[in-house]
Amino acid sequence: MSFLAEVLISLSLVVSGVFGFVGSYGLIKLRRTMQRLHAPTKATTLGVGGVLIASMIFFAAETGTVSFHELLITLFLLLTAPITANFIAKTYMARNLPEAELPKNDAGLGWSVYADPPARSDKASAR
Secondary structure: OOHHHHHHHHHHHHHHHHHHHHHHHHHHHOOOHHHHOHHHHHHHHHHHHHHHHHHHHHHHHHHOOOOOHHHHHHHHHHHHHHHHHHHHHHHHHHHHOOHHHOOOOOOOOOOOOOOOOOOOOHHHHHO
16 A cells, blocks of 8 residues: 555544544533534534545555445435434424424414415416
8 A cells, every 4th residue: 555545544534533523522512402413413424424535545545446335425424414403403493492483484384394385376477
């Protein structure tokens, strides 16, 4: 294995370790749920992604073939972390905020449901 590959792998592991530590520390030290939400969904996701990228570089340097499994796992994590954070935030709001403070929805479907705008009438579309 070349020296450049070893340096890239080491650098990726160190950076991902720092992100993982910061995310874990934030999860422990932050007090409220909405504050804790940012630590695992942002920093820890980058930490795990860095480890997977280091693994991808290692196997590319060792075997000479590129493995896309690690890249697909990294992309999956980067796509699902914001969605998970959104679900956690909506659940927190539904359980802990009074109904008067929840956002209003004009369609009457509840605050967390997206409603399509009402269809335009034939008179409005003829103009």
